[in-house]
Amino acid sequence: MSLKEKLTGKRLFICAIGMFFYASGVAFTKNCDLGISPIVSAAYALSLILPVSLGWCTSLCNVVFIIIQKALLKREYTLTIMVAQIVMSVIFSLAIDGTALLWSFIQPASFFYPLRILIFVIGCAVLGLGVFLIVQADFVVLPAEGVVNAVTKCSKIKFGTVKILFDGAMVLTTAILTLAFLHELKGIREGTLLAVLLIGTFVKAIARIIGPGVGAFLTGGTEHQTQNCIS
Template sequence: MNKLKRYLLFLVGLFVNALGVSLVTKANLGTSPISSIPYVLSLNFPFTLGNFTIFFSIFLIVLQILILRKNFKLENILQIPVSIAFGYFIDLTMYLFFWVDPQNYLLKIVALLIGCGVLGFGVYLEVVADVVMLPGESFVRAIVQTWNTNFGTTKIIFDTSMAVIAAALSFVFAGKLNGVREGTIIAALLVGFIARLLGKKLEFIKLFLFPEEYRNQEEIEEADETEAEQKSKNVIVIGR
């Protein structure tokens, strides 16, 4: 039952994530770093942002296989259907937000910040679900596992690289910078911060959704404390 709840929660988080990506993109100040390459490609070729998100995700999965080789676990194949669902969710939410087209720069910033908040909440839900990682994060994890790098530092380098490559592609295909702007930087800085903040403020959601696991964890901690106290008493007796 818990497994089912986790997958349902992950699906909700995936949809919320797509809502956030679409709203950030609709602000027309760039998009999130991980979506920047698909977004630039969608501006220059007859495929949607969701389509290119799927293609790019599959590419990242192939890179994971090449990096991890025999350490690539079969369960990681779940990233493929997740990527397909995420791509279609993005196209659906882009359609749902057809009316969002802020012309004033202040309204663009407001839409961007709201989108970052929604995206951060979606990331938080995916973390709470703890079943599958999206290809972007899984690719970073593959690098960390293979070359023993720091996850946070590697993620920053990865996000920066995505934005730089997207900017280069924009110049190659359009002859100008299009699709990578200040919103890309703002999203890179804000989304992770919001997800971590929500992780601290909404701890009760985990307790509400998975009370059995928390009870088991508490029992384990109590048993450990009892064992530690017993050992302490034994040490005192020996000391005497």
């Protein structure tokens, strides 16, 4: 199915809802001050260094991811896909900053530790729901996942392995940036490890529970194959 054929109201609706939940999960986990998910950790580091919001630092990182995809995929990475990813990136950046403002009244960093952990886990579940919906919309992947897909395709290494390496690279980048510019480690704590362990698990569980229903909604009740959501 071409990108134009995927451009339906239902898919755009599911994708938009997914981005809202994804961004809300980022806000919840960030506010717990227990570390941040690897997927946005480098952007978080940049937001601490530059006078720019987390959302727009995410867009800066996405520019790098788009360049990497073009370098790896060459002609396969078409102008249409690039423009779609740029649009998705801008909308996602707005969603990150918007949900950060929306949920700003929730500041679990001041709560006692077990409650912070609980809210962080809930945030991972919300983020996982967002990931699932974006993948199920099957419209266009965000640039970060696009890099993982591109490396997988070019190297023949399994997606799961590349995803782990990508997350590790993001954490390493975060450590280098914060140590170099802030002279202390920021954004990497026990929550970062929790996010790595929990988000994929939540995505799998959510796929089993609501996958068939979301698929039926997207296809008008016809048979639907749940997209691979294991990340």
